[in-house]
Amino acid sequence: GAVVSQHPSRVICKSGTSVKIECRSLDFQATTMFWYRQFPKQSLMLMATSNEGSKATYEQGVEKDKFLINHASLTLSTLTVTSAHPEDSSFYICSARGGLVRNEQFFGPGTRLTVL
Amino acid sequence: SQELEQSPQSLIVQEGKNLTINCTSSKTLYGLYWYKQKYGEGLIFLMMLQKGGEEKSHEKITAKLDEKKQQSSLHITASQPSHAGIYLCGEDRGTSYGKLTFGQGTILTVHP
Numbered sequence: 001g002a003v004v005s006q007h008p009s010r011v012i013c014k015s016g017t018s019v020k021i022e023c024r025s026l027d028f029q030a031t032t033m034f035w036y037r038q039f040p041k042q043s044l045m046l047m048a049t050s051n052e053g054s055k056a057t058y059e060q061g062v063e064k065d066k067f068l069i070n071h072a073s074l075t076l077s078t079l080t081v082t083s084a085h086p087e088d089s090s091f092y093i094c095s096a097r098g099g100l101v102r103n104e105q106f107f108g109p110g111t112r113l114t115v116l
Numbered sequence: 117s118q119e120l121e122q123s124p125q126s127l128i129v130q131e132g133k134n135l136t137i138n139c140t141s142s143k144t145l146y147g148l149y150w151y152k153q154k155y156g157e158g159l160i161f162l163m164m165l166q167k168g169g170e171e172k173s174h175e176k177i178t179a180k181l182d183e184k185k186q187q188s189s190l191h192i193t194a195s196q197p198s199h200a201g202i203y204l205c206g207e208d209r210g211t212s213y214g215k216l217t218f219g220q221g222t223i224l225t226v227h228p
Contacts, residue, residue: 004158006158032213032214034215034216042220042221043204043218043219043220043221044159044204044206044218045218046215046216046217049213049215051213057213091156093158093159095159095216097213097214104161104164105149105161105206105214105216106161107151107158107159107160107161108158109157109158110156110157110158112156
């Protein structure tokens with residue numbers, strides 16, 4: 001399957017700082033990328049849909065000013081958690097669509113964010 | 117409320133046994149995805165089903181989508197410890213850009 005990478009894999013930051021997470025499709029152009037959040041022992045919750053060159057679409061209850069998403073190119077989307085607080089600590093996973101089989105969606109390895 | 121129900125929530129089997137995980141939607145599916153996840157890692161794509169009655173297999177894993185496109189099952193034959201993990205089904209309702217809504221997951225443990 002297609003390869004999607006995320007960076008960093010783990011990040012620990014102080015409360016009040018901002019953290020940027022990158023999601024890259026390595027071997028295909030991703031017209032759409034998705035950002036999910038996963039709490040321990042829970043399923044994935046979609047946060048936002050990101051399309052290259054346009055504004056992200058956020059799910060209900062997700063603060064767009066808190067979670068800034070930029071889809072700058074067909075291979076890169078970034079999620080910035082602004083003014084992070086301990087309750088933002090979570091596992092963030094991105095996924096990308098647009099490979100050989102357009103309906104397939106491939107996931108990155110995830111980023112573990114811990115806010116102290 | 118959870119619109120995509122997975123069952124069972126957890127499953128413990130002895131190596132070599134067969135097992136089935138079910139995924140039921142309250143609405144007709146445009147597409148149904150199966151993924152496997154190791155705790156703290158990303159999701160590994162297993163299979164995608166779109167047509168009613170469709171069945172796909174990969175190695176010892178078979179997934180089916182019923183004719184009404186509301187229920188899917190994932191069957192593992194002769195389970196191995198390497199099959200252990202969290203299995204997630206995700207539904208695509210044909211909304212914009214193909215976003216997925218996931219079930220709560222099934223935690224599979226395979227004892228050697």
